[in-house]
Amino acid sequence: MTALPRLSTVLLAAITTLVAVLLYSPLAVPIVSSFFTIAHGNVDWSSPTLATYVALAENHDILAALRTTLIVGVCTVVLSVVSGTLLALYYHSRRSGRSLLQFIIFLPFLMPPIISGLALLIFFREIGLERSLLTVVIGHTVFVLAIVYRTVLMRLQSMSRTLVEASYDLGATSWQTFWRIVLPNLSSAMVGGAILAFALSFDETMITILVTGTQSTLPVRLWAMMRLGFSPDINALVALILMFTVLLCVLAARFLIPRQVATERT
Amino acid sequence: MNQNTDLLTLRSVSKSYGTVPVLHDIDLSIKDGEFLTVLGPSGSGKTTVLRLIGGLEPLTSGEIRLDGQDISRMPINRRPFNTVFQDYALFPHLTVSGNVGYGLSVRHVPRKEIARRVAEALELVQLGRFTDRFPAQLSGGQRQRVALARALICQPRLILLDEPLAALDLELRRQMQEFLKSIQREIKTTFLFVTHDQEEAIGMADRICVMQAGHIRQLGTPHELYYKPNCEFVARFFGENNLVAGKLGSVQGELRSIETALGRLVCSISDQPHLKTAADGASAFAAFRPEALHLADAKDTDNRFSGTIADMAFAGSSTVATITAGADHTGQRLRLRMPSRVDGSTLKSGATISLAFAPHEGHLVLA
Numbered sequence: 199m200t201a202l203p204r205l206s207t208v209l210l211a212a213i214t215t216l217v218a219v220l221l222y223s224p225l226a227v228p229i230v231s232s233f234f235t236i237a238h239g240n241v242d243w244s245s246p247t248l249a250t251y252v253a254l255a256e257n258h259d260i261l262a263a264l265r266t267t268l269i270v271g272v273c274t275v276v277l278s279v280v281s282g283t284l285l286a287l288y289y290h291s292r293r294s295g296r297s298l299l300q301f302i303i304f305l306p307f308l309m310p311p312i313i314s315g316l317a318l319l320i321f322f323r324e325i326g327l328e329r330s331l332l333t334v335v336i337g338h339t340v341f342v343l344a345i346v347y348r349t350v351l352m353r354l355q356s357m358s359r360t361l362v363e364a365s366y367d368l369g370a371t372s373w374q375t376f377w378r379i380v381l382p383n384l385s386s387a388m389v390g391g392a393i394l395a396f397a398l399s400f401d402e403t404m405i406t407i408l409v410t411g412t413q414s415t416l417p418v419r420l421w422a423m424m425r426l427g428f429s430p431d432i433n434a435l436v437a438l439i440l441m442f443t444v445l446l447c448v449l450a451a452r453f454l455i456p457r458q459v460a461t462e463r464t
Numbered sequence: 465m466n467q468n469t470d471l472l473t474l475r476s477v478s479k480s481y482g483t484v485p486v487l488h489d490i491d492l493s494i495k496d497g498e499f500l501t502v503l504g505p506s507g508s509g510k511t512t513v514l515r516l517i518g519g520l521e522p523l524t525s526g527e528i529r530l531d532g533q534d535i536s537r538m539p540i541n542r543r544p545f546n547t548v549f550q551d552y553a554l555f556p557h558l559t560v561s562g563n564v565g566y567g568l569s570v571r572h573v574p575r576k577e578i579a580r581r582v583a584e585a586l587e588l589v590q591l592g593r594f595t596d597r598f599p600a601q602l603s604g605g606q607r608q609r610v611a612l613a614r615a616l617i618c619q620p621r622l623i624l625l626d627e628p629l630a631a632l633d634l635e636l637r638r639q640m641q642e643f644l645k646s647i648q649r650e651i652k653t654t655f656l657f658v659t660h661d662q663e664e665a666i667g668m669a670d671r672i673c674v675m676q677a678g679h680i681r682q683l684g685t686p687h688e689l690y691y692k693p694n695c696e697f698v699a700r701f702f703g704e705n706n707l708v709a710g711k712l713g714s715v716q717g718e719l720r721s722i723e724t725a726l727g728r729l730v731c732s733i734s735d736q737p738h739l740k741t742a743a744d745g746a747s748a749f750a751a752f753r754p755e756a757l758h759l760a761d762a763k764d765t766d767n768r769f770s771g772t773i774a775d776m777a778f779a780g781s782s783t784v785a786t787i788t789a790g791a792d793h794t795g796q797r798l799r800l801r802m803p804s805r806v807d808g809s810t811l812k813s814g815a816t817i818s819l820a821f822a823p824h825e826g827h828l829v830l831a
Contacts, residue, residue, distance in 0.1 A: 358551060358553060360549045360550075360551055360553035361553050361555060363520055363540075363547075363549070363553065364547070364549060364553035364555070365555075365566070365570075366519075366520075366539075366540045366541045367518060367519075367520070367540060367541070367545075367546055367547045368541075368546060368566050368567035368570065368614065368615075368618065369541045369542075369567050369570050369571055369618065370541060370566070370570040371541060371570070374570045378566075378570070379555060382557045383555075383556065383557055
């Protein structure tokens, strides 16, 4: 690319900065204010404190919701990674019905969550399944499956077919080829997909509200807290979730860059 | 290792993808211990032959026999053959030694023996220092050698090589050609080497099988193919050649005449009985190599004609003259190759010269 004239470079930098500030500064507000006390609805900027974090740690409702979120997240990840990988393998092996299958997998991800949630709710009632964490896990898995499936399938499709042929050629059985060649080459895509699935499950609110029983996950709890009024521990909670999400994104990016590119740099 | 016994035989092997036929009734015998090259332009079916032998594709009809036993339906992982793939197909998540030892490890060979044989194989391909590298950390030539070590460690009866040198640059390709040939001599294993590069084929092969459009056109030593091509395709494809169309004339011992636009030419037909029995007046080509064509002198009584030099091209050790010959010096284009001289060629573009080739250096090809 040829270099832009100096003026337009400066202008471009200014616009980029402006957009970044407008878009992302609201995110900084709760993080900053989480380190100050709030009195009568106003932030008291004079005394930085960790009091909100202490209050959060003592809020048993929040801690219970966090625990629920983690349980749901882990169960969803296990379920969606196993089934997403199997579905991707099925699709890749070019058997019949695969385009219909792919359509069905993508449908819940693209539909408005309230529709997916209602459909699931009606379904659970019809088959007589009590609303519980199990129904939440099922709901989340249906929702995030498309992401894991897509991530694994893309890796499968970029994998050279001759790798599998070479494995057979060297005397390996189908089972050995799967465990020793296919799976290791998918593993980083599976980890990346798992992190994305966990992040999505962690955030999911609409489907969760509709299909959960008595227990609430963190976003649902947060929503309930907001309805009752602004409380200082919300700032702390938002700040923690934000940091956690950033960490997940960094991890996902790390695993989704193919190994070959990574090692070539060293 | 007896070079006269057949290791592998293909009998009327055909292959179609859907309704598209890619191989028609192929018969081919591979001798034990030989270096056989399958040569052909892209789309000739040469890679398909290799994939059928390796078991990567099922036959449509015919059979493949190993030591006389039909192995057409033997699964790929049971066949005692190993392949060096065009893209090498090294496992990116395994180290060099992991890749090379894979064939032994899937057969549950004890760890100690795997380590010993991996070290031996890597020594053979001169990669002893690279055991712990990953494929992404190797150069093209090194990957190529890992792929070779991985194929030969299982001591296969036959090593199949699918254009393994195509991705390398010219200098490296030359080195690898010599290297492959020397390894083949050392381990005395049969090599089936697929390529579209005829220079590569001439340099390495004991025998060459020329393929075109799903048929085998000719099978023979490089020398036979070069000097006794049996059809127009081989005569044109295999090395530079001058082909002059004409009608067959009379037979005189080991020579036969042909009437062409350059007049009556006489060519050798020794060891080619089908040319002796071909009918008078049948369409054919006189074929003679650019290096066989020379400026005529008093000794040349046969195969004399005149031509005009259209172009002179210096090509290092040799210089190639493009000549228009024939009745009015326009019809037939010929090439003449002569050794280069430091003080330049005595021939100049536009000059009209008298040319000749010796009858025993000319050959006939039926049209």
